[in-house]
Amino acid sequence: MAETGMGSHRDWLAQLESESRAKQQAFMDGIATKLGRPRVTSAPAHPFRGAPDFWNGFEWPLEERIERFTDNFKSVGGHVERLADMEAVKRFIAAKAVELKARYAVRQNQPELAAIGLEEAMPEVRFAVWNTDREEHWMARAAEADIGVMLVDHAAAYTGSLAVLSSKDTGRSVSLLPTVLIAVVPIERLHTRLGEILVPFDEAGREALPAGIHFISGPSRSADIENDLTIGVHGPGIVYALLVG
Amino acid sequence: MSGTTQPVGSTAAGTTVKERAELALNDEFLRKAVKFTTERLRGGKLKASEEHGNWDDWRERGRQIRLHTIAHLDYYLNLFADNARANGVHVHFAHTAAEAVKLSLAIAERNDAKSVVKSKSMVTEELHLNHALESIGVEAVETDLGEYIIQLAGETPSHIIIPAIHKNRYQIAALLSAEAGETLAPDTTVLAGFVRKKLREKFLEADIGMTGCNFAIAETGSMVLFENEGNARMVTTVPKTQITLMGMERIIPSWSDLEVMATLLPRSATGQKLTVYMSGITGPRRAADADGPEEMHIIIVDNGRSNQLGDPEFQELLNCIRCGACLNACPVYRHIGGHAYGGTYSGPIGAVLTPALQKNVAEWDDIANASSLCGACYEACPVKIPLHDMLVYLRRRKVEAGHGSKLESLGMKGFATVMGSAGRFGGVLKLGKLGQKLVVRGGVIRTKLGPLKGWNTYRVAPSLPKQSFRDTWATLEEEIRVGLRETAPDVKQRLEAVIRERKQKEGGSLHG
Numbered sequence: 108m109a110e111t112g113m114g115s116h117r118d119w120l121a122q123l124e125s126e127s128r129a130k131q132q133a134f135m136d137g138i139a140t141k142l143g144r145p146r147v148t149s150a151p152a153h154p155f156r157g158a159p160d161f162w163n164g165f166e167w168p169l170e171e172r173i174e175r176f177t178d179n180f181k182s183v184g185g186h187v188e189r190l191a192d193m194e195a196v197k198r199f200i201a202a203k204a205v206e207l208k209a210r211y212a213v214r215q216n217q218p219e220l221a222a223i224g225l226e227e228a229m230p231e232v233r234f235a236v237w238n239t240d241r242e243e244h245w246m247a248r249a250a251e252a253d254i255g256v257m258l259v260d261h262a263a264a265y266t267g268s269l270a271v272l273s274s275k276d277t278g279r280s281v282s283l284l285p286t287v288l289i290a291v292v293p294i295e296r297l298h299t300r301l302g303e304i305l306v307p308f309d310e311a312g313r314e315a316l317p318a319g320i321h322f323i324s325g326p327s328r329s330a331d332i333e334n335d336l337t338i339g340v341h342g343p344g345i346v347y348a349l350l351v352g
Numbered sequence: 353m354s355g356t357t358q359p360v361g362s363t364a365a366g367t368t369v370k371e372r373a374e375l376a377l378n379d380e381f382l383r384k385a386v387k388f389t390t391e392r393l394r395g396g397k398l399k400a401s402e403e404h405g406n407w408d409d410w411r412e413r414g415r416q417i418r419l420h421t422i423a424h425l426d427y428y429l430n431l432f433a434d435n436a437r438a439n440g441v442h443v444h445f446a447h448t449a450a451e452a453v454k455l456s457l458a459i460a461e462r463n464d465a466k467s468v469v470k471s472k473s474m475v476t477e478e479l480h481l482n483h484a485l486e487s488i489g490v491e492a493v494e495t496d497l498g499e500y501i502i503q504l505a506g507e508t509p510s511h512i513i514i515p516a517i518h519k520n521r522y523q524i525a526a527l528l529s530a531e532a533g534e535t536l537a538p539d540t541t542v543l544a545g546f547v548r549k550k551l552r553e554k555f556l557e558a559d560i561g562m563t564g565c566n567f568a569i570a571e572t573g574s575m576v577l578f579e580n581e582g583n584a585r586m587v588t589t590v591p592k593t594q595i596t597l598m599g600m601e602r603i604i605p606s607w608s609d610l611e612v613m614a615t616l617l618p619r620s621a622t623g624q625k626l627t628v629y630m631s632g633i634t635g636p637r638r639a640a641d642a643d644g645p646e647e648m649h650i651i652i653v654d655n656g657r658s659n660q661l662g663d664p665e666f667q668e669l670l671n672c673i674r675c676g677a678c679l680n681a682c683p684v685y686r687h688i689g690g691h692a693y694g695g696t697y698s699g700p701i702g703a704v705l706t707p708a709l710q711k712n713v714a715e716w717d718d719i720a721n722a723s724s725l726c727g728a729c730y731e732a733c734p735v736k737i738p739l740h741d742m743l744v745y746l747r748r749r750k751v752e753a754g755h756g757s758k759l760e761s762l763g764m765k766g767f768a769t770v771m772g773s774a775g776r777f778g779g780v781l782k783l784g785k786l787g788q789k790l791v792v793r794g795g796v797i798r799t800k801l802g803p804l805k806g807w808n809t810y811r812v813a814p815s816l817p818k819q820s821f822r823d824t825w826a827t828l829e830e831e832i833r834v835g836l837r838e839t840a841p842d843v844k845q846r847l848e849a850v851i852r853e854r855k856q857k858e859g860g861s862l863h864g
Contacts, residue, residue, distance in 0.1 A: 119462060120442060130445040131433055134600075134654070138426040141661035143853060147427040155416035157608030158615070159409050179625060238642040245642040246590060250556070266614075266626040275640035279589045283582060301611050301626070308607040308632075313435055313572040318637050318644050319589070320574075322630040327582040329544065331498030331514060333521050334389055337544040340497055341551065342582025342629070 158302050166299045172264040173350060176297060179267025183325035184338055186347045193223045196291055196349055201228040203289070203347070204254060213237060213249050213285060214256035216276035220291070225256065237278045246280050255285030255343070261304040262297045262348070266324060269348060270304050273319035282323060288343035290323070294352035386510075386689045389517050390680040396623020397677055397732070404619060414616045415736045417609050418671035421570075425661070425670075428570040428603045433652065435573025439635030442649045449479045452653045456481060456562075456595060459649055460490050463593050465559035467491040469551075471577070471584035472499055473564025474674060475597040475653055477509065477696045478709075481562075492562075493554045495583040497547055504531055510690030510698065512676040513621050518689060551583070561587035561645065565598035566674070567613055568650075571606050574634040575650065578617060578627040588633055594645035600652050601670040607632070613673060616734035620675040656709035664848045665745040666708050671735045672701055678739060681732035684722055693722065700729035700739045707746060721747070 139146040157163070167175060177187040190196055204212065213235045214220050226234040235248040249255065257277065261270040269290050273279045282288055298304060301322075308316060327342030338344045401407040421428050433443045446452035456479075460468065468490055470476065482492040482503070494503040498516035502509060504527045509515030516524070525538035528546055536542055563584055567576040575596055577584045588594055604613060610632075618624040637644030660666045679685045679699030690698035695706035703723055723729075729739040 116462065123442060123444065124437075127442075127444050131430065131443075134445045134447075134652075135426040135430050138429070138658060138661060141658055142423070142426070143662050143849075147424050149427075151420075151424045151427060153420055153605055155413060155420060156606060158611045159406070159413050161406070161409070183624075183628070238640075246556075249643075250552070268626055268630075273641060273644065275638070275642070278641075278643045279585070280643045283585050283589060301614055302608070305607040305611050305614075309571060313438065313634070316572055316574065316632075316634040318633065318635055318641060320632040320634070321585065322626065323628065324624075324626045324630075325628050327580070328628055329497045329581050331496070331501065331516055332524055332540045332543055334392060334514075335521070335540040337497075337540050340544055340548055340581040340583070341495070341586055 157306065158300075162300070163302065167264060169294070169297075172297050172299055173294070176262060176264040176267055176348070176350070179264070180325060180348055183267065184328070184346075185267070185325040186345070187350065188347065189350045191351075193219065193291075193351060196351055197223040197225060197228050199349060200225060200254075200256060200289055203287075204229045204232050207253065207287060209253040209287075211235070211248075211252045212254040212256065213252040213281055215258065215278065215281050217258045219258050219293075220256060237281055238275055245278060246284070249278065249280035249284040252285040254287045254289060255281045256289045256291070257281050258291045258293070259296065262292045263299070263301045263304055263322075264297060265300050268301065268322045268324040270320065270322050272317045273321075274317055279319045279321065282321060283342050285343055286339070287345040287347070288323075289347045289349065291349050291351060294350055297350065386517055387686050389511070389514055390686045393513065393622060393676070394680040394732075397620055397680065398623075400619040400623040400625065404615070404625075410612065410615055411734055411736050413612050414673075414734055415671065417604060417612055418673070418735050419668070421603050421605060422601060422661070422667065422670045425601065425603065428605055429600060429652070432568050432570040432573055432603055435571065436568075436575075436635070436650055437573070439573045440648070441573065441635055442647070444649065444651045446651055446653045446655070449653075449655045452479050452597060452651050452655065453481060453484045455649075455651050456597070457484060457488055459593070459595055460485060460560060461488065463559055463647070465490050465593070467493060467554065467558045468560040468562050468595075469493050469495050469555055469558040469587050469591065470499075470562040471564070471579065471587045472496040472515070473562070473597055474512065474696060475564050475599055475655075476562065478655060479597070479653070481597075493551070493558070495551050495554070495587060496579075497544065497581060497583075500547060500551065501527060504528070508691070508696075512674060512679060512690075512697070512699075518691070551586075555586045555590045558591045560593045560595060561589075561591035562595045562597070563587055565596050565602050565650075566617065567604050567610060568598055568602045569605070569607060569610065569632070570603050572634060574607075574632045576610060577631045577633070578614075578629070579631075580622075580624075580628040582629060585629055585631055588631065588645065589643050592645060593647045593649070594633075594636070595649045595651065597651050597653055600654050600657050617673050617675050620673075620677040620732070620734040656711055659711055660708055666704070666742060668737050669701075669705060669708055669742065671737055672705070673735060674701075675734060677732040677734060678729035681728040682723070683726065683728065684724060688722070700743070701737075704739055704742045704746060 135146060173189065180187050188199060190199060203209075209232050212232050214225060214237065216237045216239055235243075235252070238245055257271060259269045260272050262268060263270070269292065271277065271282055282290070308320070323346070326338045326344050326346045327340050329337050329340040404410070436443050444455050446455060468485055470482070470492060472494075476482070482494075485492040494500045496515070498514055499509065501516040501519060501524050505519070505523075511517040521538045521540060521543065524543055525536050528543055529536045531550065532546055536546055563577060565575045566578045568574070569576065575598065577588070579585070604610060614626060614630060618627045636646055636648040657670060660669050676699070678701050679690070682700050685699040693699070693702045693706070695702055697705045700723060723740070723743045725740050725743060727740045730736065733739065
């Protein structure tokens with residue numbers, strides 16, 4: 108069974124890698140042979156890359172983006188609020204915590220959230236700030252949280268989607284494990300199409316990408332039991348998008 | 353639980369599609385459930401594709417991206433492997449199911465794993481991986497609600513998108529009550545609530561998270577998962593080790609191309625504008641991150657897929673994005689359900705993919721007959737795979753390989769002659785209307801002779817209506833065929849040249 112020393116595990120992974128590299132050659136040669144041509148080793152021209160041209164120029168004006176995002180997000184069971192500023196965000200979250208009788212909450216370690224003093228606004232809630240202590244079991248903190256709070260990186264109106272990127276300060280668990288998710292969307296981050304969010308990942312390149320890029324379009328759902336829609340199967344069952352600005 | 357021992361209940365127990373279909377057809381609930389669900393999904397798809405607009409332009413774009421990627425698969429797969437490795441992923445290659453299983457078990461053993469949590473993956477079904485994990489004492493837990501239910505029942509999925517389509521909530525309540533050790537009400541909220549709580553424990557204690565892969569992005573080495581429940585996110589966030597099994601053809605070049613797939617896949621599968629979660633995972637957790645797997649493996653699986661490369665009749669099978677739209681559109685699937693197909697993949701795609709992957713036309717020959725060749729699958733397909741044509745090729749290859757009878761050989765020649773001309777086909781239908789008078793009894797045809805032999809041996813065909821579908825839609829079939837010929841003559845020609853060359857070299861049929 109398992110070797111205990113890290114060295115032997117690393118040796119084993121290294122051995123697998125050398126086997127994998129040899130097999131990779133055989134795999135690719137086999138594909139080329141079956142396709143009846145030599146190996147293709149430089150990037151082929153890809154004339155059909157990405158969405159059709161007619162789509163790429165498409166953009167709604169801001170008010171329509173807000174309206175469409177709201178309609179789409181609500182139609183799948185999410186909640187949307189339009190708020191004037193971050194002060195209003197603080198008041199909304201504090202009131203929601205009281206209404207839902209929240210006892211535990213977790214938020215991403217983002218300066219915009221730190222600036223509004225969420226923790227001070229709701230002293231009755233035990234607030235954890237993601238990854239601020241290396242000794243803490245952060246997934247457990249997120250799993251016990253009634254409410255998770257995060258600022259999103261992007262949103263797309265056409266599909267009613269939020270997009271979040273993982274980092275040291277922004278955990279994947281915060282948008283996944285709490286019962287209620289509250290997502291703050293600065294209005295200038297609300298785009299029309301998914302492509303406006305996806306294409307920049309190509310431009311940024313492999314090394315600039317985080318481990319987790321997550322698009323979230325409403326509460327977790329399933330229709331696996333007699334086609335009867337259930338909300339909150341594994342992820343948050345209640346999701347608020349707060350459009351700010 | 354799709355091991356070598358055949359499970360009981362409504363799962364496949366017969367050995368031929370005929371026997372399995374009889375089981376399915378006898379199950380009133382299954383038939384109603386399949387019909388209800390597939391019609392709901394199909395309705396959702398039609399609404400979503402119409403609402404989106406320019407649907408055929410998007411389909412064509414999706415098809416072109418898939419054709420391009422598969423035509424240069426050695427380049428893109430190699431690029432993906434190199435980039436994933438640069439991201440810190442341990443990449444592995446498996447020619448066969450046995451190799452993929454061996455690698456998965458070795459990773460589980462090396463990490464001293466007691467339990468594996470899995471999100472929905474057709475590849476792991478294909479490999480019977482749960483069974484293999486259990487054989488070395490590792491618990492494998494399916495975490496998709498529907499998959500969890502059928503795992504408790506000891507059955508296999510009957511629909512690619514809604515695996516427990518054949519179970520009602522009373523049956524589900526009984527299964528979950530046994531697991532809970534208390535009686536749970538047959539109420540969806542109660543049942544889902546129990547599963548949420550139960551599986552939370554499983555996620556938190558699991559050593560390994562195992563996933564499939566919807567798309568793998570070559571240029572950045574990222575893997576992409578589409579889902580609604582959040583269980584795939586749990587599986588890729590909580591356990592220390594992640595293993596992803598991907599078919600070698602899952603590749604797309606870029607995130608830009610993902611926009612097209614994200615437009616086609618959810619709309620075709622469930623009628624959603626996007627699934628609740630779409631996750632792009634690029635390597636294991638970064639050193640400073642506080643969640644995500646520390647060790648990440650991707651096993652790239654061939655298992656018969658590469659047999660389709662260079663085959664002019666079947667290469668486009670590799671374009672499939674596993675949406676299930678062809679199942680929902682298929683009148684035969686809607687009637688007999690998924691288990692009747694007997695393989696991992698059901699419906700029109702399964703009818704072609706199962707024998708193609710297994711390379712044994714003889715054993716699976718009857719599955720190709722479980723289709724009415726109406727072309728609904730092609731029209732539903734978001735990447736325009738000509739499945740109905742492939743079903744005909746499969747039947748022809750079966751006959752060529754000597755697995756058909758003399759009578760069927762004659763039939764195939766006749767079929768080719770007839771299908772070659774829409775006018776002649778119409779004529780034959782008219783003849784049929786006259787000819788059937790000899791065999792119709794009580795409004796149905798039960799004879800097992802002649803052109804309806806394959807069909808009638810496992811179902812009763814309705815007699816031909818006075819005005820047939822063909823009469824009303826006289827040009828549909830022709831349009832589909834002519835349209836296809838026009839779209840990619842160069843690709844087809846090149847592939848045909850390749851196959852001629854290979855046949856000369858090997859002197860045999862590719863699928864025989």
